[in-house]
Amino acid sequence: MFRHTRLRLITLALLAIGAVLYGAFTGYFGLEVLTEIAILAILVLSLDLVAGFGGMVSLCHGALMGTGAYAFAMLASDLGLSPAAAMAGAIGLTGAVAALIGAICARSHGIYFIMATLAFSQMGYSLVFESPWFGGDDGLSDVPRPDLSAIGLDLNDPRTFTFWCLAALALAYLVAAQVLRSGMGRSMVGLMHNEKRLRALGLTAWRVKAVAFGISGAIAGLAGVLAAQQTQYISPGLMAWTVSGEALVVVILGGLGTLVGPLVGALLFVMLRHEVSAFTPYWHAVVGMILVAVVMSRANGVYGWIEHRLSVRGAHGKPIEPEVENA
Amino acid sequence: MLETRNLDKSFGAIHVTRNVALKLEKGERRVILGPNGAGKTTLFNQLVGEIQPSSGSIHLAGEDVTRLSVADRARRGLSRSYQKNTLFDGLTVWENLGLAAAIALGKGTGLMRDPLHDPEVIETVKEVAALVNLGRSLHAPVAAVSYGVRRQLEVGIALATRPKVLLMDEPTSGVGPEMSRGFHRLLKNLPRDLTVLIIEHDMDLAFDVADTITVLNYGEVVFDGLPEAARNSALLKEIYLGSWEDA
Incomplete structure (x- = not known):
């Protein structure tokens, strides 16, 4: 079950303070990197919600992110909705699509679930790549940003936009944490541990999976909306299965099933990409080696390793990680 | 019946x-x-x-x-316990019983409240824990308890659905x-x-x-x-x- 341990709360506080301070004082490039981290963090948060706590390892979250981006662009540009309404519509639509995928894939498990979600991902990619409705391989441009001038905010200002994305990340985290503490979240965790027993207790498993996948998809859709707003351009590449694969790498790198770990993973991944690519174009190889080391160490990602080390040390001395939430 | x-x-x-x-x-x-x-x-x-x-x-x-x-x-x-333990191994004894009680009470799919903090669920868990003699193991992870306690929990989960x-x-x-x-x-x-x-x-x-x-x-x-x-x-x-x- 999900718990906000003291370590996790401290980590969240440090990440939040670090992000706010960095965002307040850094230059344009730094803001771009921070925005990139925030958007990736929202995506991996959505994936960890279902993969880490529900055992639903998905390879379609990139496509769901793309669905959010395309839906936002088309609702705002083609249907002329206000960007705020288009955002709500895109997130809701992505959630509905994800719930449908979740309901269809609910009876499959493990590798079959992964393959089923990959199939949906590829169908989505093919659709936007081939169809002129979605701009084909040219994608869609002139994606607008919401107008928040009524509250004195200009999202065309890079710093304001970065904080917009950070606020969205905070909201996504709160939603994910709330879901995990709710009956739905508890049942989803139970399904991961023993689906047969939960059915025998009276739970309709596919419905729980569909709703959980839908909520996760809506969060991924939010990441897509922000990605579209960031570059104000979207292309089918956003829906490629490699985006989903990358998100899975980040979740595993950070710590599957910790909710906080993937945030750390997103930070590490984007920093590595920028720092290592300055020295070599083969930065993926470096990330790959780190991932192999993490997996081979049998630690649950970088953050899982830190949690484990500190809990072991705590076990031999003063407890350092008491549970804030009492079962 | x-x-x-x-x-x-x-x-x-x-x-x-x-x-x-x-x-x-x-x-x-x-x-x-x-x-x-x-x-x-x-x-x-x-x-x-x-x-x-x-x-x-x-x-x-x-x-x-x-x-x-x-x-x-x-x-x-209709509730059953199994010959071979069919538990939620990654959770604590309390969470096992609480999950069963929450689902039976129709609180297993809500999005707002934590059913494990629900008074009705807590009461059910305490009653069942007393009935199957799990009081001392309630907060232990299932993976850490003895086989006998797991057998008691197996029955407890079935009873928690009332x-x-x-x-x-x-x-x-x-x-x-x-x-x-x-x-x-x-x-x-x-x-x-x-x-x-x-x-x-x-x-x-x-x-x-x-x-x-x-x-x-x-x-x-x-x-x-x-x-x-x-x-x-x-x-x-x-x-x-x-x-x-x-x-």
């Missing part, structure tokens, strides 16, 4: 249960006996809906539930004499209006708690009656029980 009519299950040419007809009254305690392979667990699996019978029907409180799903039958008050009919598949399987006596007390302390169907090999326990005894052999009911009649049945001695009086 629970009735089967001509329940038949075959896998190809092999008949696992044949024309099984049972009728349990409300509050009845019935023990099912039978040698290995007699079809006892297969009968349970049909009763809860984990496998569909080839023919015949199952009725719960007068309703035909034969075609209902496992979850639908559970929501109507069922109308409880099916227990060899609750004392693999436990020592002391723990077996604990189960004995547990069965005696169950609410009298709860209908209980037990598969059990512990003869002392079976004859002490049973109001009625059903014996299966090769998937057929070969005896259905009072414990005393079962004790004196030559047929049962021959096919299964042997000299249980010496046990």
